[in-house]
Amino acid sequence: MADQNIDKKMSRRRFIRNSSYVAGGLVGGGLIGGLIGSNLSNDNKDESGTKGQQHENTAYQQAPLYFTNPEIFAILVAATDRIFPEDETGPGANDLGVPFFIDHQLAGSWGNNTREYMQGPFFPGSNFQGYQSPLKRHEVFDAGLQAIQKYSNEKFDSNFAELEGEQQDEILTAFQKDEVKIHGVTSKTFFNILRQATIEGVYADPAYGGNINMDGWKMKGFPGHQMSYHGQIESDEFIEIEPNSLHSYTNK
């Protein structure tokens, strides 16, 4: 089972890498189909370990609700994996489904700033006055991801997703330092939202599409939703607890 997971991850990585070569209409759904397929590997780690339940265990939520263009999605996939990479500490953003988490968030209330004050007039504001762009978050991502691609092509003559990790870091750092012009928003603001959304996708309840299998929580030692620590809170020992998600409220 473990080996199979590695295989799947490897093939997915290869796929994400490859997808950027073929992006542009040839296999528009290919990227997406591929991601779903590889994510099966995570969800197949059920207790029984039996095969043949793939259909029941399909992570149907690992599909895009906002992004429509695989080339753009590939930028998000690559960027989030540099912000929170897979390494010896544990799974990275892609292993945890973070790009889909962000995709779903952009499709909903957060992406559309529905509970925020978005009336004009708009002015840039000081460093202490907070977000002042007229762009909604999904528009910030549209503009920001495109700007990453453009910058990548100008600087390295290549799409962002195809670059080496250090090159990708160099580009993200330029965005973080506000060195890149984006239409309607600063690159620093875009980067900060992207970074925050990545962390959210790593650690939000799996109900939102990220933190697959609660693996983000397991890595960090956070037990998720527990009814009570009344009997444990006085303990001098560190206590490892199997995590629970919101799923456990309705599915015993």
Place this chain on the structure above:
Amino acid sequence: MAETLPKTDVVIVGMGWAGSIIAAELGKEGLKVIGLERGKERGLKDYYVVHDELRYAIRYELMQDLSKETISFRNNMKERALPMRQLGSFLLGEGLGGSGVHWNGQSYRFLPYDFEIKSKTIEKYGEGKIKGLQLQDWGITYDELEPYFGMYEKVAGISGEEAHFGPKRSIPYPTPPMKETPLTKKFKDAAKSLGMNPYHMPSANLSEPYKNTYGATIAGCQYCAFCERFGCEYGAKADPTVAVIPFARETGNVDIRNYSNVTEIIHEGGKATGVRFVDVLTKEEFIQPAEMVVLTSYVMNNSRLLLSSKLGRPYNPDNGSGVIGKNYCYQILPGSTGFFEEEQFNTFMGAGALGATVDDYNGDNFDHSDVDFIHGGSISINQSGSRPIASNPVPSGTPNWGKEFKAQSVKYYTRSLGIGSQGASMPTKNNYMDLDPTYKDAYGLPLLRLTYDFTDQDRNLYNYIGKISDQIMREMGANNVNERSNLESYDIVPYQTTHNTGGVIMGAEPETSAVNNYLQMWDADNVFVVGASAFAHNGGYNPTSTVGALSFRAAEGILKYSKEGGLLA
């Protein structure tokens, strides 16, 4: 065309702690009360899936919908104020129970020094000590307010223990302190070895089940760690919807109307005649006539409603005249983050007000002769339960993304501890609230404009208290303590505290205050304005217990006024 409803004795604007207590107390005495609440009805059954950090703590499920109403902000009068488009620095409440639903429950009484800060400071240190500060006494002493603190604590069931510097109490805490944990013990041991006097944080998450003076049962805390920003699914947090509102309704005299956003206090000849409100679902407009109007709609809205209704004298920072919008204060929050290589802690367990505190550097508990600030702050460890999205502590110098960030934030999630201070905030001439000239809310009314920045008093207090806090953290055995950044300009973005105060301050003279010590408006004797808006400055503690005490005081005043009329003080 607004529909005019039948007249009532009292209309209350906002059903948080203050509104609920006043409704209960007046209903009990037979006054007919209409409580207008712009948000929805909510209670225990609505918190079934509350253990969701993203939804409640990060996306602010229970907080104010800013698309309808926000404030505008600038650091100083030379700047253009811009709207606070997203919640950040403080989290405004909305809905039945107000912020009393999603508070942490830390329940201190302000110090005797706070209520007489101006005269006591001058008496001890001379006039020069308060130069540049727009200080004033509150028009009431701690001893006068003490019984009302007791009334509030018996409603909320506060769990606590006597403190070394704690002011005189006429009743013991209704319930014993919360559990001692390895973290609270570590803090106390360190503070003691430094010669300080730690005690267990007084808590409105209760240590054991408690039946309050209104017959409501508040359950015992489960330490589940989803408290601040969440509603309690156990009913173990003193919350108006648990502790007060059921009783208020049982009196048969209190009618709470949800989705009712008050847009105007209607008044004539120095008396209010009622309020205008909008049903936020249907957009229908109503007029609710009333003998008395009570504003309990938080610091921001108490000021805004008075200003936009043209009731009371607006504060003018240029010449110091007027009172509405005056003395906005916040809090100064130095803290220490310590990293531990050998120990691992159950930081993910906790309760909103599970902690330990020292007051050795709060109020005038220490000599200020040789320091360049007044007052101070409480210093506490608070084990409220770290959650993984918000809690990513890393040693200074660590990048905030990438491989190293990941490794360090994962490692230190359970291997770092924080000490926090709540430093008092002193009023100055240029920190105030008025109406924004440009930006409007969803109903076409001007937003409240906040002009606020930190001062030298704040910076000096911050640096001094921060050093003490670092000392305790090192004594607790931290291998490494993060460097604290300097206190520069106030920034509306990162969360700091929802302890905003002022704008409709209390005092002994109508020239310098908006309400008297019954929270009655000097300029309209049938209007009472209650909440932390009445604080003439902000102290070194959470404000809720003091708001609770003032609410009981105001209820007494309103009853008195309903019988006798006239100015009560």
